[in-house]
Amino acid sequence: MGEDAGQRTFEARLAEADRVLRANPRDLRALIAKGDALVGLGDDRAAASFYGSALRGAAEVKGLPADLVADLRRAQSAMQDQSARFQSYLTDSLARSGFDAATSSDRFTLSLDLMAGRKRLYQQEPRFYLLPGLPQIQFQPRETLPWMTAVEDATADIRTELQALLAEPDLFRPYVEPRADRPNTDSKGMASNADWSALFLWKDGEEQPDMARRCPRTLEALSGVPLCRVPGRTPSILFSRLTPGARIPPHHGLINTRLICHLPLIAPPGSRFRVGNDVREWKEGQAWAFDDTIEHEAANDSGQDRTVLIFDVWKPEVTEEERALVSAMFQAIDDYGAGGKAWGV
Template identity: 90%
Template sequence: MGESRERQSFEARLADADRALAANPRDLRALIAKGDALVGLGDARAGASFYNSALRGAADMAHLPPDLAVELRRAQAAIQDQGARFQSYLTDCLARSGFDAATSSDRFSLSLDLMAGRKRLYQQEPRFYLLPGLPQIQFQPRETLPWMSAVEDATADIRTELKALLAEPDLFRPYVEPRADRPNTDSKGMASNADWSALFLWKDGEEQPDMARRCPRTLEALAGVPLCRVPGRTPSILFSRLKAGARIPAHHGLINTRLICHLPLIAPPGSRFRVGNDVREWKEGHAWAFDDTIEHEAVNDSGQDRTILIFDVWKPEVTGEERALMSAMFEAIDSYGAGGKAWGV
């Protein structure tokens, strides 16, 4: 009998809220009241939708009455509680279906994180050229890069060549250097900043003979790698140094048809890298490849400089025909006018 009266009370409150919302669909108190009534009637998901509507409406108001602010905080807590209970329920159901976040599909795991708001969606945002239809992948799966293990096997030899160059610190130049033939806007403070410096063996598709001849084992290790080759633009092969305490701000690369590869050579603990939602620490001798048109950034919170080998390769999904056509396209672009080359990685 008591349960029946309680239900009738919630139904009456629901009717009152509906009348208020018919008169003013943005009535924050009525939205909260309808959410309360629906929760009381056993539909917590529907109730949360009205709580959310009230919170969105309140975001547009400069000042809120103190009692309404209290009600909104209560609604926000109810949303969080409902979300936690729903996620627990969903996790249990999926576990019974065989889902394990550690071993099941990475894509499906990400879809759950996106749906729950635990992660945000990052997409390719190239600053210059987009080839449509390529997979939106932050770090490229190793199994698609059969040549990577051979590069890792050469880590010791490559590090030996690097250390000889590090003994001459003036060889390294700021990675971002201004160009006289283009406007030089620097909203991120990286232009001419020696905190992030580089020494190139190949730059903008051209070998740098003086440095290349000092690193024969490095170039030998890359002989079997599908380097991204566009005359006058790529590949670039370089040693990249990030000073202790330095940070490379979040940014996007230029074209989505290549992967940028890192082979850590001097990687003290505390030096880490983020691509989209995925944060990893560099570990000496452990290479990876990533899509640099997805937002990425680097941080070196260690007490030592971090130095890695960087080179760029074609994405496996880009066909031979597409590679040739893009090379021809960029050659045509570069032949139109007196400048425009020089990309970097």
């Protein structure tokens, strides 16, 4: 078949597919046929959009004929091939402009992953309170937390105090415990589950004197930290233990005005943490801070307990005025009687 004859054939197929789609824009066979015709005419990107429409429509239909299923699989394969070619072209073009995923803007790199469907978009989803306009950041950049190095420098002293407490395992209690003043639901198996346990030095904004007295170096190390202070609610300072094989299921925190900080003290290889798209392994003495209103989860696939120091701080973007107002707001809520403690970190 000559080039002109081939083009006329694909144009005729395109016209026939358009005729069917005018009558029924959701006709799966016609959508695939139009994609095929566009491929024949050299427009792979347009073809992918019609293949994609057919695949999305097919997801809503049960009992499709075998021949149509085969065509849908072929369309899906064609879409994947087209996407791979486009991504390769885009990568090469950007490289000529100086882009390097390892060293260029993390934000721009994420934008490419989102556009290509390699990652999904995670947003702040606080379960109770949102202060609008705060950056959507999974792990807070270290340069915005000038106090973090001093906390890391105290790792050895803090671990020594932890080891003395670990010698009394009954001091640790399940992190998720029932409450008499609220309905209790089993948080995906974590309620009263000792696989995830905690020992608090401060809890719900109140010092726990017996434990705090045993950890003076730990509290001294946090003396220069901008702890999130809301009377009766925060800060919380605790040692959090995760047993071998344990999982903390995906969940969201309550308010987006704070960051949750981890200082790993016992962190065997294979213990890891995910916030949004970012998965990291805990490494002893290397702290991080994250936004817990973005979906996060934890896993310990090592053969040992993993134990970290956890505390919560104000986000650096929250002004002093806003900190005072947030604190006053929650104090008013609690004075009214509609609030509740046990915010958690």
